[in-house]
Amino acid sequence: MAELGHPHRLQIFQLLVKAGEGGLAVGEIQKQVGIPKSTLAHHIAQLVATGLMTQERQGRIQRCRIAPERARALVTFFVNDCCEGLPGIEGLFD
Numbered sequence: 001m002a003e004l005g006h007p008h009r010l011q012i013f014q015l016l017v018k019a020g021e022g023g024l025a026v027g028e029i030q031k032q033v034g035i036p037k038s039t040l041a042h043h044i045a046q047l048v049a050t051g052l053m054t055q056e057r058q059g060r061i062q063r064c065r066i067a068p069e070r071a072r073a074l075v076t077f078f079v080n081d082c083c084e085g086l087p088g089i090e091g092l093f094d
Contacts, residue, residue: 003050004074008033009043016053016066023065026055 004010011033015024030040044064047053051070056063 003046003052006043006046008035008039009047012040012043012047012064013052013066013071016064017071019066021065023063026062026064029064 004013012029015029015032026037026040026044029044030037033040035043044053044055048055051067052074054065054067056065
């Protein structure tokens with residue numbers, strides 16, 4: 001959870017969730033987040049180290065994808081531990 005506490009890492013995570021299974025190329029992430037490549041590489045490395053995302057080289061392109069099971073576990077943790085009992089939440093992740 002600490003890794004998602006940084007605004008850029010949270011933004012990267014959100015972009016990848018929205019991108020779905022296809023993920024995004026690092027260049028596309030950089031364009032949308034608007035930070036230098038070296039800074040982006042640091043944030044991506046942090047997210048990969050936590051298991052929230054993966055990276056795969058496709059020729060000259062580094063493609064980033066969300067790790068769906070890990071992301072689902074994180075969201076489920078938030079809902080179950082933080083939002084339990086809120087109207088409309090029950091059964092959302094069953």
